[in-house]
Amino acid sequence: MPHIAIISASVRTGRASHRTALYFQNYLVEHNLATVEIIDLKAYQFPVFEERIWNLPDPSPALLDYAERVKKADGIILVTPEYNGGYPASIKNAIDVLYDEWHRKPIAISTNSDGIFGGTQVITSLQWSLWKIRAWTVPAMFPVPKVQDTFDEQGVPVDKKAIDKRASPFIKELLWCIEASKRMA
Ligand SMILES: Cc1cc2nc3c(=O)[nH]c(=O)nc-3n(C[C@H](O)[C@H](O)[C@H](O)COP(=O)(O)O)c2cc1C
8 A cells, every 4th residue: 555645835823725634634544545644844843944954964853754754655745825826935945955855756736725716826836846856746636725615624525525526536646656656666
């Protein structure tokens, strides 16, 4: 069974997109599709980027822990909010600080907003940064409009049938990429 890490990118007080991360965790466990962990950037509270991990003389235990979690994951679901038409600094920070850990890593992106467009303006800039760092972005999208009305604080969807129906092809695409990358390893 693959191991999937869900990166929850919002570090904002009162954040809502973390609900989407919790939803995916529940979905994967409920359907017995993967072992799962959430990499919560809010919990790490990383400082603004100073240098890549391999150049730091004494990387913090938190940074080493984060790097290890990314490295060991077979695939990643990246849950990000949209801030002013882009992704938040927290995720750029978390991308730039690693390098080899991202190489050929299948990454499925879920964009989130409190409005009706589901944070989709983030997608091209985030894909570009991940492509530059040699990750493998999965060609499937999971935009979540009105995230605060879509899930409760535990990630339980208001309309489970409708959300599960959208999650299924998104997750299948990620699992396909994970399987493909394992066969080439
Ligand atoms: C600094 C900031 C900028 C934002 N810019 C946008 C935006 O450009 N488009 C949008 O749809 N929502 C925008 N939002 C609203 C977020 O989509 C909303 O907070 C949503 O809940 C996801 O972010 P969260 O996980 O931090 O709560 C912005 C929120 C903040 C805090």
